[in-house]
Amino acid sequence: MTGFIVKRFAQAIFVVIAVSLIVAVAIRMTGDPALMIAQGATNITQADLDRIREGLGLNQPFLVQYLDSLRGLVTWDLGNSFVGGTPVNLLVDKALPATLSLAFASMFVSIAVSIPLGIRAAVARGRGSDQLIRIFSLLGLSFPNFWLATMLVLLFSITLKWLPPSGMSGFASFIMPAVTMGVILTATNVRLVRTTMLDTLNSQYIMVARAKGLSERKVLYKHALRNCAIPLITYFGLQFGGLLGGIVVIERVFNWPGMGTLAFDAVAARDYPVLQSVIMILALLIVGINLLVDIAYGIVDPRIRTK
């Protein structure tokens, strides 16, 4: 197991370095930040541009700049935003918890709902409750998230005035963004849990567990679920990555002060230091989550652990 984790960890470090290199190179290919900053200003001289470049450290060789940005990531000194000159780390400090809490809330809601529903559907395969669960999951899949978000706002904020329409202010403000994302996640997850469960329920060891006289609850939630967990964890891990990408839309609709909004504004304003930091931090998060998934894999499945 230790060897397994060490290997996965080494792989993760390699991925982080590769991602950071790609981000650094790609961002430099989109144009000269000095010209960007100087845009709009009249009678800019070459000397002015050089001064801006020097101020940003852009006159250094690429490798130095790259290592600087890595050091910045470690020391949490991410440079200043081109817009307003706010230190990027202050922006991220505010946006990251907002995004993470929303993402985890949606994931949590989705997993907590889809596992019992998926199991229920698998057990009742082909019968009423299975059909019902499958129809609802198809409905959930069919709504585009921005449409669903708008409808929720219309109903709960404008008509009923129960929930705040936008912004992040206390528990109530979490409900609609989390539900919007949760509905779509749940719709996919229910189907996934159902299929995985059906496979597992056909296994001989489930019949053996029943033949032991165990209650159906024990059979499903102890013997079957632990085996289902192996493919499910992989999928949930991948899903989390997709979720961080997809969160931009939801954050826009609900005006949520998270990484998505930050990235969106940074793209619009060509605010490179912010953009680079946001991409790097999200990439790190995804790599980290996948590392956790690999470790969880080893914990759940002894065949991996004891190899």
Added chain:
Amino acid sequence: MNKQELLPILRIDELSVSFGTASVVKGLSFDVFPGRTTAVVGESGSGKSVMSMSIMRLADMTGASFPSGRILFSSGAGEGIDLLKCDQEAMRRIRGKEIAMIFQEPMTSLNPVFTIGDQLCEVLILHEKRSRADAMVEAERLLALVRLPDARALLARYPHQLSGGMRQRVMIAMALACRPKLLIADEPTTALDVTVQAEILNIMKDLQAELGMAMIFITHDMGVVAEMADDVVVMWQGEKVEAGPVEEIFTCPKHPYTRMLLSAVPKLGAMQGFTHPRRTPLTVLRNGELVQEGDDRQQDTADYTVPPLLRVEDLSIQFDVKKSFWGRTTHRNFAVSQVGFEIYPGETLALVGESGSGKSTIGRTIQQLQESANGEVWFDGKPMSKMKLAERQRLRREVQYIFQDPFASLDPRRTVGDSIAEPILTHGLLDRGTPTRRRVGELLERVGLSADMASRYPHEFSGGQRQRVCIARALASRPRLIIADEALSALDVSVQAQVINLFMDLQREEGLAYLFISHDMAVVEKMSHRVAVLYLGQIMEIGKRADVFERTAHPYTQRLLSAVPLADPSARRQRVALTGEIPSSIHPVGAPPALNPLREIASGHFIAQERV
């Protein structure tokens, strides 16, 4: 103890089981007595497994209904309770405690994510309300009871770390944990090697005597029945056709189906005194009457006057199985070591051995499905390593492979006609369209099917028919050598007997040579001209069929033969002491297994220097 004095512990009374409108068990009645073993025998589709799942009421979960009948179970005095009237809640108190069950597939019967100890304790905690610590102590005792060495360490291990035989012993320990009154064993040894099977059967018999429980033993293997049963129930198409004490069933079977079944079972030793394999007439059931079909003749097809068709020389095959952290190979599976043999035109050479003996690996290498081999394979006098690409392609045409599982080796989305036509078209033997279609029709008729079946899909055929389709496909490219890798193992005995005759007829008419890979000693004895016995990748004994079977010289061959259950209850015997598990063929890189050179003890009869 006379069984008439005893009350049955289980009485099945006019039981019928249906799935939807399909009736799978019809009006079945029989009794099971304490301390005795009732074997339920039948081929696939006989309803024997459904019957056992119905006693446990586990059949409910797969959608079974019980239109009529009773299953009376009495754990004490009196008539007992009708299990069909129990709800699942009540059944849960009986399952695992009063009635326990062992299943066929030991590899998939244990939950892969829990330790052996956890899975054993679960029953003890559930039914006997023991504490976990107490349950663990009892679990260790149970593992020792099924003769598993180092029981304490085993408790903390996971199923994948155990071999099939060990897992089945864990299953038995689990089933016996609460000292059930009745044990249902559904084909418990079918998936195991013969020597392991022999040991498991011994353990089951001993424990039954010790615990005095009743046993329902479900099997298709008449040898196992003869070995284990006190009473026998023969099932056929959902009905009981015959029942009685085991000696009676074997000595004077009354129902034609029972007689057919018994005559289809290949009997070890039946070939004593014959030089050649023998094609025997087939006993078939026609309108309730037994008829003999086909002729009885010597299979003297092997031609030893010409050079061998296939010669394998010093073949060694290794797989890397374990790598160090830095990617260096540390352990290798020495699957095949220094194996050599010849096959002559018209000859059947059998490769016999247990799991891990390397018999399938050799077959795959000859068919070029397996790379990275040392040594040389000569086909028709030409070494394979020197062959050009076109010649290798031609070799693929002349050597054909038939796999064990006829369900998995046909593409479910293509008609069988397309599957059979594929080798013809791939090798460009005939034009697409009418000529190919006509040939496919001929081939289907050749294997005893009809030409108009070409447009059907595999799922429309039974297992035996599918294997015939696979044989037709193998014949399509007019091969000279057919490698049959456990090609009969998945078939019912009556079907198996038909396919054996088909193999022999084809050999006679087409002059085919067979490399017959099998673990079934009785079938091998019936079919082969010569036999090679493999153990851990090396040949232990090779020679003419009569030499290997009647003048057995190597102790491993003796052990293998003595482990085969004989279909004759009067021949129950004390077996040669078995030492259980087959060792692994995986060795560390610098320390390969010792090689046992062969020495000739009689003309053409070689044995390995003793090591086993």
